Amino acid sequence: MKLIPTASQTVGPFFSIGLAPLFQSQPTDGTVPDGAIIVRGNVTDGDRKAIPDAVLEFWGSGGFVRVPTEENGSFHATLKLAAGASYFDVLVFMRGLLRPVYTRCYFDAMDELRKNESLTKVPTDRLTTLLAHSNGMRGQYEWNIRVQGKDETVFFEF
Amino acid sequence: MSKSTEDRRVLLASQPPYLHPPYVSTQKRAPSKPLVALASSLANINGPVFGHETIQPNDGDLTGQHSGEPLGERIIVAGKVMDDDGHPVRGALMEIWQANAAGRYRHKNDNHAAPLDPNFSGCGRVLTDEEGRYSFATVKPGAYPWKNHENAWRPAHIHFSLFGAGIFSRLVTQMYFPNDPLLPFDPIFNSIPDAGARDRLVSTFDWPTTKPEHALGYRFDIILRGSNSTPMETIHP
Numbered sequence: 270m271k272l273i274p275t276a277s278q279t280v281g282p283f284f285s286i287g288l289a290p291l292f293q294s295q296p297t298d299g300t301v302p303d304g305a306i307i308v309r310g311n312v313t314d315g316d317r318k319a320i321p322d323a324v325l326e327f328w329g330s331g332g333f334v335r336v337p338t339e340e341n342g343s344f345h346a347t348l349k350l351a352a353g354a355s356y357f358d359v360l361v362f363m364r365g366l367l368r369p370v371y372t373r374c375y376f377d378a379m380d381e382l383r384k385n386e387s388l389t390k391v392p393t394d395r396l397t398t399l400l401a402h403s404n405g406m407r408g409q410y411e412w413n414i415r416v417q418g419k420d421e422t423v424f425f426e427f
Numbered sequence: 428m429s430k431s432t433e434d435r436r437v438l439l440a441s442q443p444p445y446l447h448p449p450y451v452s453t454q455k456r457a458p459s460k461p462l463v464a465l466a467s468s469l470a471n472i473n474g475p476v477f478g479h480e481t482i483q484p485n486d487g488d489l490t491g492q493h494s495g496e497p498l499g500e501r502i503i504v505a506g507k508v509m510d511d512d513g514h515p516v517r518g519a520l521m522e523i524w525q526a527n528a529a530g531r532y533r534h535k536n537d538n539h540a541a542p543l544d545p546n547f548s549g550c551g552r553v554l555t556d557e558e559g560r561y562s563f564a565t566v567k568p569g570a571y572p573w574k575n576h577e578n579a580w581r582p583a584h585i586h587f588s589l590f591g592a593g594i595f596s597r598l599v600t601q602m603y604f605p606n607d608p609l610l611p612f613d614p615i616f617n618s619i620p621d622a623g624a625r626d627r628l629v630s631t632f633d634w635p636t637t638k639p640e641h642a643l644g645y646r647f648d649i650i651l652r653g654s655n656s657t658p659m660e661t662i663h664p
Contacts, residue, residue: 271511272650273441276619276628278601279452280586283534286550287524287586315455322536328594333475358594365452367443367618369599389466417459426462426658427595 277369280362282322291335293346301408302347306376308401308410309345312338312361315417319343323363325414327374330354350376356399361414371427374412375400391423398422440621442659449614451575464658474590474597477520479554486552489523489565497547499528499566501642504602504630508559508589510653515559516596519651522588523551523563530569530583539571564642570609582609582616592654602647603629 280288301307312320319342327334331351338344348357356375375382382388382396391399398420401410414422445457485491490501508516526532526549529541533549547566555561568583584601591597603610610616610629619625627648636644 272509272513273438273624273627274511274650274652275598275600276442276624277599278443278586278615278628279450280588280599281601282536283532284524284586284588286532286534286548287522287588290522290550290552315459318455320456326597328475330473360594360597362599363456365450365454365456366445367447367450367453367615368445369597370445370458371594387465390464392463416456421458421460424458424460424462426464 277367279364279367280324282364284322284324284362285337288324288335288337293334293336295345295347305347305349306408306410307345307347308374308412309343310411310413311342312344312363312414312416313342314365314415317415317418320363320416323361323414326360326362327357328360329357331357355381361416363416366416369427370416370422370424372414372422372424373399376410395421395423437621437623439659441619441624443618443620447614447618449576450618453618462658474593476518477554477590478518481520482552482554487563489525489547489549489551489563491564492548493546495546497527497544497566499544499547499569501564502567503562503564503636503638503642503644504585504647505560505562505633505636505644506630506647506649508555508561508591508649508651510591510596510651512653514653515557516555516591516651517557517559519555519559519561520590521553521555521561523553523565523585525549525565525568525585526571528566528569530571541569541571562636567604570607575614580609580612582607582613587649589649589651591651595658596651596654598649598651600649601628602645604645605629605632 312323321340323338331349334346336344336346355377356373359372360369362369401412447453527544527547531541551563553561570580570583583604589598630645630647633644633646
């Protein structure tokens with residue numbers, strides 16, 4: 270018999286007190302460091318209102334990055350994909366989430382996502398929620414998270 | 428009901444759901460669609476490794492981060508972090524945050540009309556040792572009102588964030604204090620269906636952890652999911 274894991278509880282609204290030491294420090298001049306990509310986006314709720322108190326963790330073999338959302342619900346993270354990798358696993362924490370939600374942010378072509386063996390159980394019309402979209406500038410992507418609603422982000426079993 | 432069916436039911440009831448309407452913030456923030464299974468073998472992403480360079484002096488003593496001592500009841504919180512096989516989780520980073528003894532967080536959005544304490548920041552960080560043990564010193568946090576419902580008060584609690592063997596080991600939780608009269612009324616605590624799982628979030632007063640003439644001691648052990656664990660949702664009762 271295994272031990273029962275400790276129950277999860279929300280991070281609450283004041284998590285920055287404890288979690289800020291690991292927030293990624295952002296380059297102030299907006300440049301993209303060599304070999305890095307920048308992903309920007311917004312986190313919104315079931316009423317499409319901005320969520321100003323979420324914290325995102327990007328987990329990948331290329332590293333770990335934690336960023337909070339700003340007052341307007343936006344975030345941006347500077348990421349380094351490991352060679353051959355096409356995505357980061359993402360955990361999102363916020364007041365109102367008693368457990369984190371788990372999703373993925375892919376830097377890939379839509380055709381590749383449709384063929385991806387990990388994603389065969391994702392409804393085709395929701396695949397796009399997992400895809401970061403290039404904004405046309407080298408190394409810069411947009412990826413939004415909707416925690417609830419019609420165009421809700423795909424969240425995986427966790 | 429077979430033993431293993433009952434075990435799985437208890438395991439499923441040991442974690443809160445996303446939607447728990449009495450906790451009002453879940454109503455617009457809980458996912459509304461079913462979670463999706465990752466079809467191929469799960470990416471068991473290894474956790475980031477944090478070494479001793481992550482920790483600053485006094486990160487484990489929240490009473491010693493300023494020129495003076497914070498007001499309040501000095502306490503020591505200690506325990507052991509284990510995986511679900513009972514093995515110690517060594518070198519696990521634990522991040523801690525809490526309100527001060529008056530129930531006020533040092534945060535710009537905390538508007539509770541209780542005093543800030545110039546000698547208390549409410550942030551700590553420790554690593555578990557070779558036996559998975561941890562310990563930190565702080566003051567007992569105060570209860571505070573939170574407007575979730577009429578006359579809503581959060582029971583006193585300390586926030587914990589932990590990294591274990593991998594992404595499925597990640598845990599953010601809250602530790603409560605024994606005999607707190609607010610616990611039966613707290614929608615966040617009571618979002619956990621299983622009474623045993625709720626009770627395990629309540630620390631126990633612990634004589635061996637006390638420091639004579641200095642601080643009372645509370646014990647709080649933590650179980651993280653192991654590196655071979657499967658998602659909660661695949662555990663069907």
